[in-house]
Amino acid sequence: QVQLQESGPGLVKPSQTLSLTCTVSGGSISSGGYYWGWIRQHPGKGLEWIGYIYYTGSTYYNPSLKSRLTISVDTSKNQFSLKLSSVTAADTAVYFCARLFRGYDTSGYYSSWFDPWGQGTLVTVSS
Amino acid sequence: EIVMTQSPATLSVSPGERATLSCRASQSVSSNLGWYQQKPGQAPRLLIYGASTRATGIPARFSGSGSGTEFTLTISSLQSEDFAVYYCQQYNNWPPSYSFGQGTKLEIK
Numbered sequence: 001q002v003q004l005q006e007s008g009p010g011l012v013k014p015s016q017t018l019s020l021t022c023t024v025s026g027g028s029i030s031s032g033g034y035y036w037g038w039i040r041q042h043p044g045k046g047l048e049w050i051g052y053i054y055y056t057g058s059t060y061y062n063p064s065l066k067s068r069l070t071i072s073v074d075t076s077k078n079q080f081s082l083k084l085s086s087v088t089a090a091d092t093a094v095y096f097c098a099r100l101f102r103g104y105d106t107s108g109y110y111s112s113w114f115d116p117w118g119q120g121t122l123v124t125v126s127s
Numbered sequence: 128e129i130v131m132t133q134s135p136a137t138l139s140v141s142p143g144e145r146a147t148l149s150c151r152a153s154q155s156v157s158s159n160l161g162w163y164q165q166k167p168g169q170a171p172r173l174l175i176y177g178a179s180t181r182a183t184g185i186p187a188r189f190s191g192s193g194s195g196t197e198f199t200l201t202i203s204s205l206q207s208e209d210f211a212v213y214y215c216q217q218y219n220n221w222p223p224s225y226s227f228g229q230g231t232k233l234e235i236k
Contacts, residue, residue, distance in 0.1 A: 045229070046214065046227050046228065046229040046230055047171065047214060047216070047227040048227070049224075049225035049226065049227070052223075060222075060223045062224075096170055096171075098170075102220075102223070105176075105177065105180070107177070107180070109158065109177055110159070110220050111159070111176050111177050111180075111218075112159070112161075112176075112218040112220075112225070113161050113173050113176040113182070113218075114163075114171075114173065114216075114225075115172075115173035115182060116170075116172075116173075117170035117171055117172075118170060119169070119170055120170055
């Protein structure tokens with residue numbers, strides 16, 4: 001079964017760039033059929049969708065983060081990555097990567113879901 | 128942006144009883160609604176998509192209903208492992224958007 005694992009620094013200084021990588025195992029990113037997404041969860045709060053990428057490199061970002069965000073994919077390593085620039089304390093959160101389905105399910109209805117998810121990694125923005 | 132509002136914030140229910148969780152969208156999302164379960168220190172787990180379709184491996188005691196702006200997640204007979212935080216999430220095809228409710232904490236009464 002597909003598993004995802006986030007990695008990257010747990011502490012980032014304000015104004016710097018937050019960089020995370022998600023490594024996918026048990027399946028190939030480039031096999032298609034799924035997108036690959038990032039979601040974050042501020043401490044003690046709800047979930048916020050960040051953006052997603054397809055193996056071709058096609059991306060879509062949350063408009064609220066678009067100006068600071070880059071998501072990329074490395075199919076040779078079966079990884080995808082997130083870079084968030086000019087971070088502030090408001091970017092402190094647990095960052096999750098997840099596989100994203102976007103398409104028509106077996107009933108013929110459009111559907112979309114995040115499953116499975118990585119375990120998440122806490123990134124703290126502080127000097 | 129579509130805002131998802133869940134109620135109640137905390138629900139206290141005894142094991143074996145039924146739990147009913149609500150989710151409201153600020154505008155119609157048709158049936159583009161999912162439910163996730165999150166336990167402390169864990170990632171969310173998909174329970175329901177398409178408002179009422181159980182994800183693979185999800186027990187039949189979990190059911191979802193609703194369309195438009197009002198949705199419900201029902202857990203028919205609570206097991207000890209069901210006490211967790213539950214999130215609803217809307218999705219839109221184009222332009223793509225995903226937004227989550229603030230969560231309902233289901234606790235043991």
